[in-house]
Amino acid sequence: MDRVVxxxxxxxxxxxxxxxxxxxxxxxxxxxxxxxxxxxxAEQAAALEPCIAAYAQETGVNVAYQxxxxxxxxxxxxxxxxxxxxxDIYHIYSIWAPQLVDNGxxxxxPDNTLxxxxxxxxxxxxxxxxxxxxxxGIPTEVSNYMLVYNKQLLAEAGFDAPPSTWTELLDMAxxxxxxNDQGNITTAGYAYGSSTATVVHPFFTMLYSAGINPxxxxxxxxxxxxxxxxxxxxxxxxxxxxxITDRSIEVWDFPSGSIAMMFMASWxxxxxxxxFVDNFDDVVGVAPIPMGDDWRxxxxxxxxxxxANSPNKEAAWDFLEWLNTAQSEGQxxxxxxxxxxxxxxxxxxxxxxxxQDNLGDSFTAPYVAxxxxxxxxxxxxxxxxxxxxxxxxxxxxxxxxLTAEEALTQADKEITTILxxxx
Amino acid sequence: xxxxxxxxxxxxRRRRLQQKDWAPYVFLAPMLxxxxxxxxxxxxxxxxxxxxxxxxxxxxxxxxxxxYTYLLTSDPTFYLTLKNTFVFAFGTVLIGIPIALVxxxxxxxxxxKAFWRxxxxxxxxxxxxxxxxxxxxxxxxxxxxxxxxxxxxxITGPQWLSDPKSAMIAVILVAIWTGLGQNMLLFSAGLEGIxxxxxxxxxxxxxxxARIFWNITLPLLRPTLLFVSITSFIAGMGSFTxxxxxxxxxxxxxxxxxxxxxxxxAFQDLRMGRASAMAxxxxxxxxxxxLIQLRIFRRGGVEAY
Numbered sequence: 001m002d003r004v005v006x007x008x009x010x011x012x013x014x015x016x017x018x019x020x021x022x023x024x025x026x027x028x029x030x031x032x033x034x035x036x037x038x039x040x041x042a043e044q045a046a047a048l049e050p051c052i053a054a055y056a057q058e059t060g061v062n063v064a065y066q067x068x069x070x071x072x073x074x075x076x077x078x079x080x081x082x083x084x085x086x087x088d089i090y091h092i093y094s095i096w097a098p099q100l101v102d103n104g105x106x107x108x109x110p111d112n113t114l115x116x117x118x119x120x121x122x123x124x125x126x127x128x129x130x131x132x133x134x135x136x137g138i139p140t141e142v143s144n145y146m147l148v149y150n151k152q153l154l155a156e157a158g159f160d161a162p163p164s165t166w167t168e169l170l171d172m173a174x175x176x177x178x179x180n181d182q183g184n185i186t187t188a189g190y191a192y193g194s195s196t197a198t199v200v201h202p203f204f205t206m207l208y209s210a211g212i213n214p215x216x217x218x219x220x221x222x223x224x225x226x227x228x229x230x231x232x233x234x235x236x237x238x239x240x241x242x243x244i245t246d247r248s249i250e251v252w253d254f255p256s257g258s259i260a261m262m263f264m265a266s267w268x269x270x271x272x273x274x275x276f277v278d279n280f281d282d283v284v285g286v287a288p289i290p291m292g293d294d295w296r297x298x299x300x301x302x303x304x305x306x307x308a309n310s311p312n313k314e315a316a317w318d319f320l321e322w323l324n325t326a327q328s329e330g331q332x333x334x335x336x337x338x339x340x341x342x343x344x345x346x347x348x349x350x351x352x353x354x355x356q357d358n359l360g361d362s363f364t365a366p367y368v369a370x371x372x373x374x375x376x377x378x379x380x381x382x383x384x385x386x387x388x389x390x391x392x393x394x395x396x397x398x399x400x401x402l403t404a405e406e407a408l409t410q411a412d413k414e415i416t417t418i419l420x421x422x423x
Numbered sequence: 424x425x426x427x428x429x430x431x432x433x434x435x436r437r438r439r440l441q442q443k444d445w446a447p448y449v450f451l452a453p454m455l456x457x458x459x460x461x462x463x464x465x466x467x468x469x470x471x472x473x474x475x476x477x478x479x480x481x482x483x484x485x486x487x488x489x490x491y492t493y494l495l496t497s498d499p500t501f502y503l504t505l506k507n508t509f510v511f512a513f514g515t516v517l518i519g520i521p522i523a524l525v526x527x528x529x530x531x532x533x534x535x536k537a538f539w540r541x542x543x544x545x546x547x548x549x550x551x552x553x554x555x556x557x558x559x560x561x562x563x564x565x566x567x568x569x570x571x572x573x574x575x576x577x578i579t580g581p582q583w584l585s586d587p588k589s590a591m592i593a594v595i596l597v598a599i600w601t602g603l604g605q606n607m608l609l610f611s612a613g614l615e616g617i618x619x620x621x622x623x624x625x626x627x628x629x630x631x632x633a634r635i636f637w638n639i640t641l642p643l644l645r646p647t648l649l650f651v652s653i654t655s656f657i658a659g660m661g662s663f664t665x666x667x668x669x670x671x672x673x674x675x676x677x678x679x680x681x682x683x684x685x686x687x688x689a690f691q692d693l694r695m696g697r698a699s700a701m702a703x704x705x706x707x708x709x710x711x712x713x714l715i716q717l718r719i720f721r722r723g724g725v726e727a728y
Contacts, residue, residue, distance in 0.1 A: 075690050078479040099693065103480035182579040184565040194585070194673055247674050248564040248585040385692040392500075395675045399587065414499070 034063045034312055034319060037077065038091035039070040040338075047341050048323075051334035055322060061315055081105070081307075088310040089320065091140065094128040094301045094376070095383035101131050102381060102422070107306040108134060113317045120324075125347030128301035128376040137305035138320050140335055141344045143265040144299035144374040145205045146366055147287045148272075153187065153260040154285075162261070162287035166235050169261065169290045173244040176260040189244040191259045192236075192398075193251045196384075199391045201377075202263040205298040206232045208375045209291035215378050219423040221416050224390075224408040233397055233404035240398045247399070263289065266367040269343045286366045299374035301347070326350055347371060381422040389414050473700040478693035490700035501701065503676055504684040507591065508705075511666075511680055512659030514595035515602065516652055522599065523606035523651070524644075528636060530607070531614045540611060544604035551601065555668035558597045559584065584670055587677035594666055594678050601665065602658070606651050613647030614640065649720040653713055660709050681705050 038045065045065060052063045066087055068076045074096055080086045092100065100106050109117065117135055118126060125139045147169075149162045157176045163169040173189025180186050192198055207214055210228045215221070223229060239245050251262045255275030276283045289295040304324075306316040324335045332340060336351030340358040345367055352359060352368060359368050380386060390411050397407035448455070473490055475483035494501045526543065530536045546554060561568045562583035570580035583593040617640065625635050641648075663682040666672060672679030672687070681701065689698035 074693075078693075082479055099478065099480065103478065105480055180565070182570070182574050184570075184582075186565060194671070246582070246585070248582045382692065385694075388687070388691070392676055395673075399675060401675070417497075 033061045034089060034316055035066055035087035036063055036089040036091070037066040037068050037073075037080075037087035039068060039073050040091075040342075041067060044342055045338060047338035048334060051323060054327075055319060059318075061319060063319060081309075086307050086309065088307055088312050088316045090305045090307065091302055092137070092305050094303060094379060095387075097129065097136055097303075097305070098131050098379050098381040098383070100305070101134075101136055104308055106136050107308045107310070107313050107317075108136065109138075109306075110314070110317055113138075113321055116321060120348055120350060122347040122349065122371050124299065124371060124374055124376060125301050128299065128379070129303045131379050137303035138324055139301045139303045139347050140324075141267075141302045141339055141342075142299055142347045142371065143267050143301070143345065144297045144367055144370055145201060145263045145265055145289065146297065146370060147261060147290055148254070148264040148268070149261045149285045149287060150254070150257065150259065150283055151285045152283050153257075157260075162285060163290040164288070165290055165292055170238060170242065170244070173239065173261060174242055177244050179243075185243075185246060185249055186258060188249040188253075188259050189261065190239050191245055191249045191251045191254065191262045194247070196387050196391045198251055199394055200387045201265075201298055201300075203232065203236070203390070203394055204377065205263055205289055205296070206235070206291060208296035208298060209289050209294065211294065213375075213378070215380055215419075219380055219419055221419060222412045224412040224415070225405075230404045230408055233394065233408060236394070237397055237400075237404060240400070247395075257283070266345050266364065267343065269363055272363075273343075281362060284363060286363055288366070288370070295373070297370050297374040298377055299371065300377040324348060326354060330354055345371070380419070382418050386415050386418055389418075469699045469702065472696050473703055475696045477695045479695060480693070483696065486696065490697045491704070493697065494701055494704065500676065500679070500684060501681070504679050504681040505708075507676075507678060508660055508680040508682070510591055511595060511598070511662070511678075512656055514591075515598050515659045515662075516655050518595065519599040519602060520606060520648075520651060520655060523603050524610050524648075526603070527607045527610035527614055528640060530611060532632075536611075540604075540608060543607050546601045547604045551664050552668050554597070554601055555665055558593075558600075559669060562593055562597075585674055587675045590670055590674055590677045594669055597669065598659070598662065598665055602655065606655065609651050610644070610647055613644045617643045645720060649716070652720075653716050656716065657709055657713065660705065660712075 042065075045067070048065060052065065056062050073093075077086060077090060090100075090106075097106070108114075114135055117129075117138055121139050125142050126135060128142075129135055129137045129139050147162060153176050154160070154162065154172065157172065159172050159175075163172050169190065175189070176187060177185060177189040178187040192202065204214055207223075207229055210232050212223050212226055212228045212232075214223060214229075216223060249259065251259070251264060253259055254262055254264070254268075255271055272284050273280050289297055304320045306313050306320070310316060324333045326333045326336070331337075332351045332354045333348065336346050336348055336355060339346045339351075340355050343364075345359075345364070346352060346355075359365065377383075393402070393407040393411035396402045397404050402410070472483060474485060474487055476486050476490075477483035530539050533539065562570075564570060564580070564582035564585060567580075567583070569583070573580040581589040583589050621639050621643070622635060625639055630638070661682050663680055663686060666678050666680060666683055667686070670678045672683050682705070685698045685701045685705070688694050688701065
């Protein structure tokens with residue numbers, strides 16, 4: 001090869017390498033100070049982008065947003081931790097917290113942040129991020145359950161108001177249910193789902209309304225074999241016995257207009273609005289859980305937590321407090337704005353006050369009002385496994401394989417074995 | 424140049440020979456390195472995990488044989504998933520293989536065999552998640568295409584995927600449909616390998632198509648049958664993606680197979696030790712059944728290879 005050509009090639013390589021080295025040095029010089037990992041897509045988290053930029057300008061702290069899908073969240077952060085690549089800030093479903101706390105993954109907030117959390121959030125929601133008396137993060141998206149009903153289907157069957165007791169619900173649902181020539185339900189009076197949440201959450205909601213906590217206070221066992229819990233499951237079984245619903249009917253079919261009633265969380269609003277568009281207010285109604293005057297709801301929350309091994313813990317807590325605090329009078333916080341855009345609920349008192357336009361509509365207002373009487377989903381270790389077991393036995397009772405008492409006794413036995421492992 | 428310089432001394436020659444002994448290993452080193460890093464070490468680590476309680480948040484805690492004891496004596500779901508796994512694997516093999524064989528045989532006799540083979544091969548190049556979603560729509564109890572078709576003939580179809588009694592049947596049928604193309608193609612290759620003179624001789628002797636299939640095709644196809652049955656069975660025992668998307672193991676655990684239960688235990692319940700123990704139990708079961716299959720097909724199967 002010609003010597004001049006060789007020299008040129010060598011020179012080109014040198015330039016390329018120099019470029020790489022320079023880029024690397026520059027990236028070190030402008031390194032991101034914090035990494036925030038949440039399950040929201042870039043589109044959903046778009047409201048955070050200008051806030052993060054403003055915070056960088058104000059404090060010089062750069063925050064990188066990392067999206068991890070909800071289904072893979074826990075596995076991804078576990079793998080990241082094993083590889084020493086854990087983010088500084090997590091956005092966590094509250095039932096994952098006991099396990100993360102038990103294994104020393106989360107950092108306890110500093111005293112000033114702690115008192116700010118207690119002052120700024122609805123106390124029931126603070127319970128969702130409290131484990132053994134210690135608050136572990138800043139609550140963000142909150143969901144609770146209400147009775148969502150189809151006004152038109154109720155009206156067609158001659159009902160002008162939603163039920164207020166389970167007996168009324170059964171009567172109304174039976175009158176609304178329709179079947180085709182093959183015997184399949186085409187209009188269902190009531191619907192459950194097939195996921196753990198759509199089976200277990202309505203059950204917990206009814207348990208709370210019956211004045212029963214699913215677990216003993218010290219998590220040494222369950223209250224599933226109590227007469228009240230058995231009665232609740234029997235009430236659910238009645239829906240299947242009377243042919244008001246079956247396993248093929250899913251809450252997700254509500255937007256098709258073929259379901260009259262369901263227990264549903266507030267975050268489903270966006271799907272319902274997309275389905276009913278201009279008819280939304282004429283079709284979709286929200287009412288209290290039909291379990292009499294003492295009804296309660298179940299609530300679950302996501303929260304921001306900080307990794308215990310993060311070298312930037314102080315900066316992370318400062319950023320999170322800033323992110324969840326309104327930057328100007330009468331406005332919502334950055335996080336509050338994002339949640340409002342999503343149609344989600346917040347338990348931040350200042351955000352609730354500032355966002356009455358968003359939270360005051362006929363669909364959302366009952367959910368917000370119910371936060372005060374919503375009891376948090378139990379923060380028990382191995383919650384996912386325990387709820388999975390409970391789901392299976394509830395479904396077996398619905399299918400008539402087991403009586404309510406048999407199902408809950410067997411569930412209690414299996415769940416207690418798990419609890420004894422950890423408590 | 425002296426004779427001495429032309430001939431190597433015995434010690435130098437031994438050294439050279441020894442160097443030659445190492446040569447293959449040097450060339451194999453990259454592959455061996457990957458084998459150790461990505462196969463031997465993970466299997467060794469998984470075996471170690473079977474004797475521990477470990478969620479990846481903490482360090483593994485030694486529990487001896489407790490994971491195996493729990494699975495084999497206390498876990499009510501493990502045996503249920505094992506039963507479901509056998510039903511699924513044997514279902515796909517016992518129903519799927521004869522169908523694939525008959526279709527392959529018919530295609531060898533038909534015109535445009537390449538076209539038909541391509542059509543049947545299409546599910547193999549389709550994403551399994553897409554397949555599952557399509558079948559979810561087809562098998563919907565109320566509005567699904569299949570039940571609408573049955574209703575046209577006055578038959579009430581079951582709630583295919585939401586009734587525990589019919590869900591496993593539906594899952595098996597979808598799995599057979601998905602894997603039919605591959606098995607059909609393997610049988611086609613086997614059929615093409617059978618010498619035409621056997622058929623000619625049989626026809627001259629007056630044998631009809633059924634007789635030819637039974638007495639010539641099947642015996643000569645035993646190596647392919649062995650391969651297809653073993654690979655289909657192993658795939659069936661370890662299959663879970665289709666089920667995960669189609670039913671998530673439901674309703675009421677009726678389609679929950681051991682591989683799916685293992686996945687749930689490892690990545691949802693964070694019980695890596697117990698899930699690893701389950702993987703080893705499943706491996707031993709598959710290994711034993713494969714040995715039995717090899718034994719059964721020894722004559723005309725293994726020996727033919």
